Amino acid sequence: MNPSTAFATVMVDELIRNGVREVVLAPGSRSAPLALALAQADRAGLIRLHVRIDERTAGFLAIGLMRGSGLPVPVVTTSGTAVANLHPAVLEASHSGLPLLVLSADRPPELRGSGANQTTDQLKIFGDAVRLFHEIGTPSKQPGQVAYWRSVISRAVSIAVGARTADPGPVQLNCAFAEPLVPDHLADWPEPLDGRTAAWTTVHPGAVSPSAVSPGPKTVVVAGDGASQSARLVAEAGGWPLFAEPSSRSRIGPSVISTYRLLLAASGLAAEIERVLVFGHPTLSRPVSQLLANPAVEVIVVAPTGRWPDAARRATLVAPALEVTGPDDPAWLERWQAADALARPVLGKLDGLSGPVVAATMGEAIGADGMLVAGSSNAIRDLDLAPVVPIRTVANRGLAGIDGTLSTAVGAALANAGPTYALLGDLAFLHDANGLVIGPDEPRPDLRIVVLNDNGGGIFSTLEQGAGEYAEHFERVFGTPHAVDLQALCAATRTPYQLVSTRDDLRAAVERTVAGIDVIEVRFDRSTLRAQNAAITAAVREALG
Structure with missing residues (x-):
């Protein structure tokens, strides 16, 4: 050998x-x-x-x-x-x-x-x-x-x-590797090639000691990507509001405030926050980023590793874990829950197949047994506004890029025992269209892909460059329309495709048994996104009185 x-x-x-x-x-x-x-x-x-x-x-x-x-x-x-x-x-x-x-x-x-x-x-x-x-x-x-x-x-x-x-x-x-690069079996190897019965070296994890956190300051818990159930447990132990992103794996339980993003922007509760406990890697919300940058707010980051998120560089403590010494006054959480109950119906009144409607419809149709892979940009933010459903949600939020989303979804589906779904935008879909190229002898997943197609970079419409004063160059350098026929693109890889235009059609398409890979396209007019977001915030502000 x-x-x-x-x-x-x-x-x-x-x-x-x-x-x-x-x-x-x-x-x-x-x-x-x-x-x-x-x-x-x-x-x-x-x-x-x-x-x-x-x-x-x-x-x-x-x-x-x-x-x-x-x-x-x-x-x-x-x-x-x-x-x-x-x-x-x-x-x-x-x-x-x-x-x-x-x-x-x-x-x-x-x-x-x-x-x-x-x-x-x-x-x-x-x-x-x-x-x-x-x-x-x-x-x-x-x-x-x-x-x-x-x-x-x-x-x-x-x-x-x-x-x-x-x-x-x-x-x-x-x-x-030196040549020859293929087996030849012309000579015996001078020593045995087998090893020990297990790994050559076994490494035991080090101990982690939690830090104590006491009731008192008006506290909220922010759970970003990968926060895990530890964020939920701390929020419930302290009786504090939980702002949990879809991929945090902690978006469940009585402390979750599903419309936290809107409430931070439209209610007076945000100004009362005195302390924030940060778990995971929060990246979705500008209101959350502004909260973490507020010099009047104490920021404690929970990070069991040597790396931790602190974009505003305001963390006063970085702890491997937290131990809550006792529950806080329940009135603080109850006020957030009451505001959440007033804001949620605003989203329920949205008409047509807007992004939040698609996300909510998918959550209802998938159920607790499914797994959802969320693309970056608008897709995961739409999920962030959806009603709380105990779906296992994964997303590439380390850098929050759109590249590789389809391949990530294929890999997650191959590793998942149950049905897997993906929700992503048209640019993320096009960026990784090669992810649909799977050889005939390769393992194939059961994966349903829902593409929110607004013919370009819809998220930029909601940011500063989407304002009217930048309209002259917006379409070319930010909107980037592509006019790609997604049905034809799917046909090139023999991927089943369906275009839906109503909520009932979407629900029926998502609820079908997932067998192999298929694609569902939902088309949008991204020119309405900026006005839609402003209208939602205004409606929430009005509902809160």
Whole structure:
């Protein structure tokens, strides 16, 4: 067995021993030893392999698999620009704390910098975005190689999942493969290739001590992306209002204020807030950002890792966890609940298939058993205004980009045991249309994709540049109309497609059994978005008296 084949065999085996169950592969020549070892493991039922022709799509497919399963996922590429195409997914994994394992194939050092085909400097190509970079080195038959390989792989997985640091994130192992790149079995390997019965190295997590927080100041709990149930538990223990984003995994229970975004902008309650407890990574709401930047408000950030969100740089305390010493005066939460009850009917009166109506309709139709992948821009903000429904919602909020959304949804659906749905805008759909390109021999998910098509960048209509004084250049540089026929685009990949124009049609389309991938398009006129948002805020203000 040649060194490259031996190394690939050991790497795949050690990844499996460390809990890896899904692997994404983009094809290439230099990565052939790993590709063949992975295909063999897939055939043996030890892992599930997913092959994609586009490295960026492959990276975001891995993101989706991790969001759906919570397990580390390797993505394997060949050398050269293939590695660079993973950068957006690496950044998303870094900011979201996802254990992405980048296994980049490379030429041996003596062939680099020579002008050879597909060679570039891949060392630390992702900079500080990865928690670990390690250059494996050219495999050889020297004694101790197997222990070295297994130790490095085990350590890389441990660092990726945050076993000691509680700071999970992507890692890169740069793997130098020398020819021959295919098995030859012409020589015996000088030492056993098998390892211990489990992972080569087991890492135990460190202890986390909570900080005490007492009742008194008028407190609200903000739960951003990935906050988990800890935000809900703290809010309920203190009797405080909970402002939970859709992907926070804490948007449930009596403390949730479903219209918090509107109430912060339209009610006088916002001016009374004295303390904010921040969980996760809040990114959706300008009113929340303004609240966190208010110098009169105490900000406490809960972050079990060495990284924490504090965009306004106003946090007075960063704690690994919080322990509430006792419940607060219930009158504070009751006032927010009463305001929420007055504001909610305003959204219920919206006519037609506006974004909030589509989000609410999907929530009703999906139910608690489904999983929803939310695209960035308007899609997740529409969900943020929807009634509270206990749907597992995931989203790429680490950087809140629109790239890779379809592939993320495909990966999440492949990792999910139940039906999976995606809600995204037309630009996010077009940006990752390659995510619908899945080979005939690849595992296929059950995924229903709902596209909010306003023929361009609708979210910009609601921001400063959407004001009338900038109308002269708005359409070209912000609105960016594309006039793409989504039905024809779906037909190119033989993806079933349906256009809906009424709420009843949408409900019927979403409620159908999800079998395979299909697309539902809902069309909007984005020129009305700015006025619609202003009207909703005004109506809430009037309802509150």
